[in-house]
Amino acid sequence: MRILHLPKWYPNRYDDQDGDFVARHIATIAAQPGLESAVVFAAVARGPLLGLVAQERDLSGPVPTWRYYYRARLTGLGFLDRALKLGLWAGCALHGIGAVRRHWGGVGPDVVHVHILLRTGLLAWALRAARGWPYVVTEQWTIYLPERRAALGGLRRVLSAWVVRRAAALHTVSRALAEALAALGARAPHTVVIANVVDLELFRPAAPARVAERSLLHVAAFHDQVKNLSGVLRVVAGLRPAWPGLRLRVAGYGPDEARLHRYAAELGLLADGTVAWLGKLPHAAVAAEMRQATALVSFSRAETFGCVLLEARACGRPVVGVRAGSVPELFEPAGAFGLLVNANDEAALAAALATVLAHPEAFDPARLRADAAARCGPAGVGQAFGALYTRILGR
Missing domain, CATH: 3.40.50.2000 (Glycogen Phosphorylase B;)
Structure with missing residues (x-):
C-alpha cells in the first residue's frame, strides 16, 4: 500500500x-x-x-x-x-x-x-x-x-x-x-x-530515580499570545519568596524571544539565576532536561495535543498545564498525571505549582510512563x- x-x-x-x-x-x-x-x-x-x-x-x-x-x-x-x-x-x-x-x-x-x-x-x-x-x-x-x-x-x-x-x-x-x-x-x-x-527510547525516566532540586521546565515555541510564557514568568517571580532557590529552565525559540528575555530581566529573574534560557535544544537534550525537572509547566491558551506534555509523562514527570483545548482529555483521570488550571488564571497556576513542588512524590513515575506508552x-x-x-x- x-x-x-x-x-x-x-x-x-x-x-x-x-x-x-x-x-x-x-x-x-x-x-x-x-x-x-x-x-x-x-x-x-x-x-x-x-x-x-x-x-x-x-x-x-x-x-x-x-x-x-x-x-x-x-x-x-x-x-x-x-x-x-x-x-x-x-x-x-x-x-x-x-x-x-x-x-x-x-x-x-x-x-x-x-x-x-x-x-x-x-x-x-x-x-x-x-x-x-x-x-x-x-x-x-x-x-x-x-x-x-x-x-x-x-x-x-x-x-x-x-x-x-x-x-x-x-x-x-x-x-x-x-x-x-x-x-x-x-x-x-x-x-x-x-x-x-512519543519516542519512548529517548524520553524515559531517570535511572536511578532521584529527587531533583526544585526546578520547573517550560518547553514551547516563543509565540507568547498562544503559549503565554509571560504569565509563567510572572507566576515564578511571585513564588520566589516562598521557594528560595526555585529555578525555571526555558527551552525553545521563536519570534517573541527577545521581548520575553527583556521581560524576565524586568521581573528580576535573570540577576539571581531564577530563569535560565536554554535556547533551541535537540530532542535528546529536551529529554535530559525533563528527567532533571521536578515538573513541566505549560500555560498555553490553546493546545491540540501538546507533545511535550506526554514526553514529560514518558520521563516520569508530572505536568502543571491548562484546562484548554485537548489537554483535559489527556489528563484523565483527573489528578493522576499532573494538575490543570484555567487559562490565564495565574493565581491558580501559582497554587498548582506550589502543590507539585511540595509533593512531587504524589505522582507515580511508573504510572506516568505507562500511560504515555499506551497513548503514544x-x-x-x-x-x-x-x-x-x-x-x-x-x-
Missing part, C-alpha cells in the same frame, strides 16, 4: 524541528509492514536562493523525500507575490508527485495523506478529481479550536470544511479538535483520533494508521 504524504509543516533546511511531530507520524507509518511512504514538501525559502526554486531529494532513509523551496519575494507587490507563490507551491508539489511516481515505477499512490490544511488539502482534492486517488486529512492546528477561532478567516473556514467533507477520512490528535472541526462543518465519512508519537507508543500509533488506510480502501 503506497502512501503519498503532503505536509504543510515538515523539518527543512531552515528549521529541523518545524513540524517534527508530523515527521514522527510519517516515520511511524512507514515502519508498518506492507506500507510504503513518500513525502513531497514545498515551502517559501527563508534565505537567498540562486534561482527561483531549489530542490532537495533524500532517498537515503526509509521515507523518500522531495523538498522544494521557492523565493519569498518575486515582484515586490504583495497581492501579486502571494498569488505567484501559491502557483510556485503547486508547481513544486506537482513536480514532486511526478518524481514519486517515477520512483515507484510509474504507479501512483493508493492514498494521499494531507498533514495540516489548507492548500495541501485543495491539491489532494484536485488529485482525487483528476486521478481518483482518495485522500486523508490530518489536522493539528490550534487555529481551529474555539480559543483561537477568531484568527480563522472566513474563506479558510469555508474551504477547510469543503475539503474535509470530500476526504475519505479525517484524523485528529484529540477529540476536542475533531469536535471543533465538526462545529465548522468539517466532517468526513470517517473520523478517527490517533495520538501524536509508535507501534500502536502505526497500527492505527494502517487500520485506517485498510478501512478506506476496503481491504
Whole structure:
C-alpha cells in the first residue's frame, strides 16, 4: 500500500524541528509492514536562493523525500507575490508527485495523506478529481479550536470544511479538535483520533530515580499570545519568596524571544539565576532536561495535543498545564498525571505549582510512563494508521 504524504509543516533546511511531530507520524507509518511512504514538501525559502526554486531529494532513509523551496519575494507587490507563490507551491508539489511516481515505477499512490490544511488539502482534492486517488486529512492546528477561532478567516473556514467533507477520512490528535472541526462543518465519512508519537527510547525516566532540586521546565515555541510564557514568568517571580532557590529552565525559540528575555530581566529573574534560557535544544537534550525537572509547566491558551506534555509523562514527570483545548482529555483521570488550571488564571497556576513542588512524590513515575506508552507508543500509533488506510480502501 503506497502512501503519498503532503505536509504543510515538515523539518527543512531552515528549521529541523518545524513540524517534527508530523515527521514522527510519517516515520511511524512507514515502519508498518506492507506500507510504503513518500513525502513531497514545498515551502517559501527563508534565505537567498540562486534561482527561483531549489530542490532537495533524500532517498537515503526509509521515507523518500522531495523538498522544494521557492523565493519569498518575486515582484515586490504583495497581492501579486502571494498569488505567484501559491502557483510556485503547486508547481513544486506537482513536480514532486511526478518524481514519486517515477520512483515507484510509474504507479501512483493508493492514498494521499494531507498533514495540516489548507492548500495541501485543495491539491489532494484536485488529485482525487483528476486521478481518483482518495485522500486523508490530518489536522493539528490550534487555529481551529474555539480559543483561537477568531484568527480563522472566513474563506479558510469555508474551504477547510469543503475539503474535509470530500476526504475519505479525517484524523485528529484529540477529540476536542475533531469536535471543533465538526462545529465548522468539517466532517468526513470517517473520523478517527490517533495520538501524536512519543519516542519512548529517548524520553524515559531517570535511572536511578532521584529527587531533583526544585526546578520547573517550560518547553514551547516563543509565540507568547498562544503559549503565554509571560504569565509563567510572572507566576515564578511571585513564588520566589516562598521557594528560595526555585529555578525555571526555558527551552525553545521563536519570534517573541527577545521581548520575553527583556521581560524576565524586568521581573528580576535573570540577576539571581531564577530563569535560565536554554535556547533551541535537540530532542535528546529536551529529554535530559525533563528527567532533571521536578515538573513541566505549560500555560498555553490553546493546545491540540501538546507533545511535550506526554514526553514529560514518558520521563516520569508530572505536568502543571491548562484546562484548554485537548489537554483535559489527556489528563484523565483527573489528578493522576499532573494538575490543570484555567487559562490565564495565574493565581491558580501559582497554587498548582506550589502543590507539585511540595509533593512531587504524589505522582507515580511508573504510572506516568505507562500511560504515555499506551497513548503514544509508535507501534500502536502505526497500527492505527494502517487500520485506517485498510478501512478506506476496503481491504
